Amino acid sequence: MKTIPQKGFYAFALALFALASVAPAHAQQLSPKLQNAIGRWQTYSDGKPAGTVETYLVNGKLFGRVTLVRPGRTPQDVCDKCSGELKNKLILGMVIMRNFHPEGDDWVGGTVVDPENGWEYKGKLWAVGKDGLHLRGFIGISLLGRTENWTRIP
Numbered sequence: 001m002k003t004i005p006q007k008g009f010y011a012f013a014l015a016l017f018a019l020a021s022v023a024p025a026h027a028q029q030l031s032p033k034l035q036n037a038i039g040r041w042q043t044y045s046d047g048k049p050a051g052t053v054e055t056y057l058v059n060g061k062l063f064g065r066v067t068l069v070r071p072g073r074t075p076q077d078v079c080d081k082c083s084g085e086l087k088n089k090l091i092l093g094m095v096i097m098r099n100f101h102p103e104g105d106d107w108v109g110g111t112v113v114d115p116e117n118g119w120e121y122k123g124k125l126w127a128v129g130k131d132g133l134h135l136r137g138f139i140g141i142s143l144l145g146r147t148e149n150w151t152r153i154p
Contacts, residue, residue, distance in 0.1 A: 033105040036127035037062060041150040045070065052153060055097065055125075055133075062107045062125065064097030066115070081118030091115045097135075100125060112137045121145065 038057060041064075043050045050070040056063055069077060075092045086094060100110030100123065107125040112135065114121070121137035128134055131152040138145025 030102065031105055033127050034102050034107065036130050037107055037125055037133055040067065040153040041133055042153055043070075043150050044148065051091075053096065053150070060101070062097065062100035062102075062110065063095055064112075065093060065095045066091055068092070070116075079113075079115045079118060082113060082115065083118060083120075086113060086118075097123070097125075 038055050040052060040054050042052055048071075051066055051073075052068040053064045054067045056065075069075060069091050073091065075090075077091050078088045079086050079091050079094065080088055082089065094113075094115060096113045096115065098111050100107035103109070105126065108123075110123050110125075112121045112123040113119070114137070121139060123138070124136045124142065126134050128149075133150040133152070134147050135150065136142060136145055136147045
């Protein structure tokens with residue numbers, strides 16, 4: 001039976017410990033403002049409550065899905081104006097926000113689909129206090145877009 005030389009074993013254990021303690025340092029810590037963008041949100045259309053969206057993290061990126069459709073729609077409604085993989089999919093449960101990554105205190109670089117018209121926009125999100133979220137959707141540059149203000153649902 002072979003035995004591991006003690007010196008080699010200690011060097012291996014030390015290297016393993018060093019690797020394990022360094023690995024968490026690479027995981028990004030989210031600022032409180034970035035963390036505040038995660039949760040359940042009341043959306044608005046023309047100042048009136050619309051549907052609700054839940055935002056959540058997947059591998060450090062922010063996503064959002066419809067958890068309640070807007071008034072006038074039913075849970076069985078589909079996105080007939082959407083294209084690609086979202087075409088004729090249920091709006092309820094649809095992931096409408098995808099792949100936002102942190103930059104400073106904002107979430108940027110993602111896309112947002114509007115189930116009402118089926119259009120996909122580039123987007124940027126930022127928390128306003130603990131109970132507000134601004135979503136800016138745009139085509140091309142941010143100047144060519146609009147900002148929605150959402151309210152946290154307790």
